[in-house]
Amino acid sequence: MEANISLSLKNFTQLENFGHSLRAPSYCFRLTCVEEVDKIFRLARENGLTVTVRGAGRSYNDASLNGGGIVLDMSAMNQILEWDPATGVVRCEPGVTIEKLWHQVEPDGWWPPVVSGTMKTTLGGCLSTNVHGKNNFKMGPIGEHVVEFTALLPTGEEITCTPKKNADLFYSMISGLGMLGVFTSITLQMKHVESGLLEVHAWPVHDLHEHLFLLLDKAPNYDYVVGWLDTMNGGKSLGRGQIHAANYLHGNEDPNPQKTMQLNSQILPPRIFGVFPKSNLYLFMRPFVNNLGWWGVNTAKYVASLRKHTFRQSHAAFHFLLDYVPNWELSAGRGGLIQYQSFLPKETAEYAWREMLTMSLRRGIPSYLGVTKRHRPDKFLLTHAVDGFSLAMDFKVTNKNRSTLSKMLQDFDRVVLNAGGRFYFAKNSETSAEAARTFLGTETITKFKELKKRCDPNHLLESDLYRRVFG
Numbered sequence: 351m352e353a354n355i356s357l358s359l360k361n362f363t364q365l366e367n368f369g370h371s372l373r374a375p376s377y378c379f380r381l382t383c384v385e386e387v388d389k390i391f392r393l394a395r396e397n398g399l400t401v402t403v404r405g406a407g408r409s410y411n412d413a414s415l416n417g418g419g420i421v422l423d424m425s426a427m428n429q430i431l432e433w434d435p436a437t438g439v440v441r442c443e444p445g446v447t448i449e450k451l452w453h454q455v456e457p458d459g460w461w462p463p464v465v466s467g468t469m470k471t472t473l474g475g476c477l478s479t480n481v482h483g484k485n486n487f488k489m490g491p492i493g494e495h496v497v498e499f500t501a502l503l504p505t506g507e508e509i510t511c512t513p514k515k516n517a518d519l520f521y522s523m524i525s526g527l528g529m530l531g532v533f534t535s536i537t538l539q540m541k542h543v544e545s546g547l548l549e550v551h552a553w554p555v556h557d558l559h560e561h562l563f564l565l566l567d568k569a570p571n572y573d574y575v576v577g578w579l580d581t582m583n584g585g586k587s588l589g590r591g592q593i594h595a596a597n598y599l600h601g602n603e604d605p606n607p608q609k610t611m612q613l614n615s616q617i618l619p620p621r622i623f624g625v626f627p628k629s630n631l632y633l634f635m636r637p638f639v640n641n642l643g644w645w646g647v648n649t650a651k652y653v654a655s656l657r658k659h660t661f662r663q664s665h666a667a668f669h670f671l672l673d674y675v676p677n678w679e680l681s682a683g684r685g686g687l688i689q690y691q692s693f694l695p696k697e698t699a700e701y702a703w704r705e706m707l708t709m710s711l712r713r714g715i716p717s718y719l720g721v722t723k724r725h726r727p728d729k730f731l732l733t734h735a736v737d738g739f740s741l742a743m744d745f746k747v748t749n750k751n752r753s754t755l756s757k758m759l760q761d762f763d764r765v766v767l768n769a770g771g772r773f774y775f776a777k778n779s780e781t782s783a784e785a786a787r788t789f790l791g792t793e794t795i796t797k798f799k800e801l802k803k804r805c806d807p808n809h810l811l812e813s814d815l816y817r818r819v820f821g
């Protein structure tokens with residue numbers, strides 16, 4: 351059905367970030383075809399408004415918010431246009447989710463080479479932020495697996511980009527935060543798999559030094575590596591947690607691959623213990639989402655993880671742990687939550703994170719989540735990756751802690767920048783223009799702005815994030 355393209359109150363709505371900590375009233379249009387994108391550009395021009403593209407709205411920050419402007423919701427442009435099970439090449443509309451993609455390809459023996467920690471994201475959103483998975487050290491970001499994309503620029507020009515054709519736009523629109531044009535189709539190469547299962551090894555780690563050593567040490571021998579870090583305990587235990595490293599199964603390691611690659615062996619169950627509906631589980635988490643409750647949860651998790659063990663897990667269960675509890679982010683309560691993910695070179699990570707974790711415990715604003723990953727650099731323009739590690743931390747926002755939390759995250763930024771680190775534009779809500787200039791460098795920002803001038807001379811594409819960081 352064609353969208354009603356007018357600036358009527360019917361199209362005016364309040365949008366939020368994934369963590370429900372930010373709100374932006376905007377005109378929102380759910381588009382069904384490329385022609386409508388062009389109509390929206392015209393409407394914006396005629397009314398002096400700006401436009402932000404939105405996929406599934408799963409960014410933790412203001413990447414797909416545009417207060418007072420127009421938001422183009424691409425989630426209805428979600429058709430898989432071509433799928434070739436012989437080569438593993440798939441062409442999709444930009445609103446196809448990672449979920450729809452793996453449902454299509456896994457029964458044929460393929461898996462998306464890079465996935466985010468939730469399967470609800472769209473391919474357009476994933477390219478714009480250039481998402482990384484638990485295999486970033488090996489497979490790079492999703493952009494490295496894009497064969498080709500087409501996009502509509504605000505000038506009205508339709509372009510096709512590959513790593514060789516329009517290469518400057520290929521490497522800048524991927525990672526470009528939807529600020530240069532709108533992806534209209536995306537062609538990706540899938541990864542061939544011989545089983546629907548992964549073999550997962552779990553090791554306890556007792557402090558930050560051991561934590562980072564194990565991530566570094568295990569990565570070369572595994573397809574995926576990820577760590578859980580207990581952010582609630584300091585002192586000698588600071589940085590303790592658990593490392594998971596996983597490998598694909600090959601040859602006859604899986605006795606029944608045809609079965610394990612079927613969707614019913616992969617899909618996460620809708621009920622816990624077959625009885626309790628998962629959709630309400632977040633309500634039971636709420637009483638624990640405070641400093642004391644979460645300290646208890648982390649301590650119990652750490653004790654339970656002290657045993658070194660090996661097990662087999664479906665791809666979906668390994669990658670999309672957070673999707674087990676729908677709406678888990680609502681457990682943070684009214685103020686919502688924000689995520690802070692820093693990327694640090696392997697030489698400086700331990701010192702910087704020791705300082706940040708200690709600071710958060712001292713100030714009484716601990717993070718309720720700590721996830722670590724191993725990374726390598728890539729050649730996309732607004733890259734967030736380094737030869738090192740990342741640590742993602744979730745903070746509950748309340749009226750009481752809002753300003754002290756914001757101040758602490760600015761202090762974190764200084765630590766990260768002094769240590770030669772980077773930030774990720776899909777996550778952090780505090781990164782300032784000055785911080786971005788420091789880690790991206792003036793040359794990169796100048797290049798990005800020149801490309802913006804070429805693709806979007808009238809600055810039609812703007813988001814709250816763009817104004818915060820590049821405005």
Ligand SMILES: Cc1cc2nc3c(=O)[nH]c(=O)nc-3n(C[C@H](O)[C@H](O)[C@H](O)COP(=O)(O)OP(=O)(O)OC[C@H]3O[C@@H](n4cnc5c(N)ncnc54)[C@H](O)[C@@H]3O)c2cc1C
Nearest residue numbers: 405406407408409467472474475478481482527528533776
């Ligand atoms: C639970 C959870 C786990 C996550 N885990 C990871 C992870 O492991 N690794 C990781 O890298 N990220 C992760 N993320 C972040 C997430 O993958 C990114 O924020 C991703 O961009 C969200 O996709 P989306 O479709 O929701 O896009 P949105 O949030 O709606 O938009 C993101 C950006 O893409 C742009 N955009 C969207 N569609 C288009 C289009 N068609 N053309 C041009 N621009 C477009 C928007 O303007 C915006 O700048 C996670 C997020 C959540 C909520």
